[in-house]
Amino acid sequence: MMTGSNAPKVLIVGAGPTGLTLGINLLRAGVPCRIIDRQAERSEHSRALGLHARSLEIFDAMGVLDAVRAEGRPLSMIRVHGEKGPLMDLDFGELASPFPYLLCCPQPRLEAILERRYRRLGGDLWRGAELLQAQQDGSGVTAVVRYDGDDVAIGTQLMVGADGAGSTVRKLLGLPFDGHEYREHFLLADVDWTPNLADDAFHGFLLADGNLAAIPMPDGWRLVISENGEPDEEAGEPGLEDFHERLRAALGADTPLPERARWLSRFTIQRRLVSHYRRNRILLAGDACHVQSPLGAQGMNTGIADAFNLAWKLVLFCRGRGGGALLDSYQRERRPVAEDMLRGVDALSRASLVRARALRGARDSLLRLAGGRPQLARRLVRRASQLDVHYRHSPLVEAGPDAEIGRRRQGPLPGDRVPDAALVSLRDGGPRRGQGLLRQPLHHLLLQLDEAPDHRTRVILHALLSRLPDEYLNELRVTVIGRGDLELDPPQGVMARAVHRWRDENGEFQAAFGPGSRLWLMRPDGHVAYRAPLTDADYLLAYLERMLRGT
Structure with a gap:
């Protein structure tokens, strides 16, 4: 060996x-x-x-x-069709994400x-x-x-x-x-096809004889259908004819049908x-x-x-x-x-x-109802896009004793994904994004200031920056974010002098995180590790000690 x-x-x-x-x-x-x-x-x-x-x-x-x-x-959307026409559209365009x-x-x-x-x-x-x-x-x-x-x-x-x-x-x-394994079997085909369907939407058809998904790919379309009953082992490999009846049922008898497939497969889930x-x-x-x-x-x-x-x-x-x-x-x-x-x-x-016909009718009615309620539809899209994934019950996330986490609309909770916001660098005037910080695989400390921070806030901020150990330089970056020009007294130490200063010019950061002077620690995976008012800086330092020095 x-x-x-x-x-x-x-x-x-x-x-x-x-x-x-x-x-x-x-x-x-x-x-x-x-x-x-x-x-x-x-x-x-x-x-x-x-x-x-x-x-x-x-x-x-x-x-x-x-x-x-x-x-x-x-x-741009998921479009669900029933036997009698559209049931609901789920629009991705309203997602609070850069993408x-x-x-x-x-x-x-x-x-x-x-x-x-x-x-x-x-x-x-x-x-x-x-x-x-x-x-x-x-x-x-x-x-x-x-x-x-x-x-x-x-x-x-x-x-x-x-x-x-x-x-x-x-x-x-x-x-x-x-x-467990589902009883249903499915057929998949990647085809060259030009249907009368929007090519910027995922289309799902819920039909009496089985379902059809039609998905536009970078080149061609992917078709997926559910099979009726167990596949016949003597019938051999699936062919495009298996899809034609379902396509006619979904799109009409005169719909163009794909003539060849680049890939055909049968699978279970x-x-x-x-x-x-x-x-x-x-x-x-x-x-x-x-x-x-x-x-x-x-x-x-x-x-x-x-x-x-x-x-x-x-x-x-x-x-x-x-x-x-x-x-x-x-x-x-x-x-x-x-x-x-x-x-x-x-x-x-x-x-x-x-x-069952009665169950299909009830399902379709619920989908129409959901599609007619924009707030519910937005929630479904956000959930599908995994923007709502959180770790609020994780032992790694904390809030300071005065964090007021009961005020749910005042920014993300510990464990939540950090929202994105458009910002401006005071160093070069260039645009920045909160999510852009993830390009540095480190913890990021975001120090949020009011538009006109008072003397006490400035003293607390200066003291916090001066107390950050230089040994954190390989694990932590600090960004001060405010509505004004953020003229700060130069703090001491290598770590503190590396601070970025960004302006919340359009108020997007405040809208996403709430008002006030606060501190937010973002993990390298973009979730909130710690949140607290700026006055809880001592608790933050204790948290960083456990996370970045602990064994």
Whole structure:
């Protein structure tokens, strides 16, 4: 057996969107890692297509969004049709995000972009490498990998299984993957087609004889239909004729029909959730943790968010900070998100598949009602786009004793996603965005000031900036945000002199965060770690001591 050289601090099993997202974010923070994947080449086909607003924010932070958008097609809405016409439209345009749309980008294209970014950052990727064994102790993990004809032992501090629904890592850990398989079967076809349908919307048709989804892709369309009954094993592979009757039922007898398919596939769907996301130094992410119906395009997006949540925690752990409690927080935060997602997608899938006439009528009436209530429709779109995901019950998030968190409309709660806002740099007058801070994979302390801060506020601010230890320079950035010109007395210390000063010129920050002089600590994954009035600076320093120095 050979011994692997240049041992990584983190070994990632699986080179899909989840594994590559994790690898990129580790490398952005200077943590060496290696990705291995059993497949010798990337698959050309995948059912995953849709990237929601939260994933686009993550890709913007990672420096790949422009490339992803160049390979995708933005969709402005989800349009649901019944047998008698439209039922509801869900418009992405009103999302409070820099990227208010659903981007249709086939998974193979996305993986190619992520792999390029990973390699440019110096990432090590072994394709055709199969994980055989993994053992761990208090100091690390030893994985045995069959690669290039040899069994190679790789020593690493941590290992992450991002190797899909059939995860080898999960099986080696012996973790239950409980759930069930739906009885329904589905057919998928990628086709060249020019229908009389808006090509900037996801179209779903709920019909008496089964459903149809028609999704515009960057080139061509994807069609998905539910099959009636069990597939006939003697009938062979599916063909486009299986889709023609459903297309006529949805779009009329004279609708043009696709003549050839670039890809045809039959599949079933499952709902499963792993019992634990972590066993000591081995963790799981993405489809290795959860699988679900593709309806709603939640699976790939949830895996990407798993990786973004986990990456900064692995970074701090590899730097000797946080200890096991920091790694434990990964399951505490992400497993409830998966549970909630699975429940919602399961309910959506079951409702879409009902066949009884009375139940279909009740369902369609509810959809029309929801579509006629803009506030409810906005809430559904925000939930689907994963902008409402929060970690309010996480042990890692806190509020100062005077934070007034009961005033819900006064800004995000601890654990919430940090809202975006347009700002202006006082250094160069250039535009800035709150979400843009995520491009630096650090904690960001946002110090919010009133339009005309009084002398006491200025004294407190100066004292806080002067007391920040210089050793936090590699872990923390500070940005003062106010409505005025923010003339500040120069504080002491290297850390304090690196402070950015931004002006809330249009009041967007105040509208999203509320008025007053406050402090907000944003985690590297864009969620609020700590919030309090500026007068609670001492409590903030104690929190930073635990987070950035603790073991």
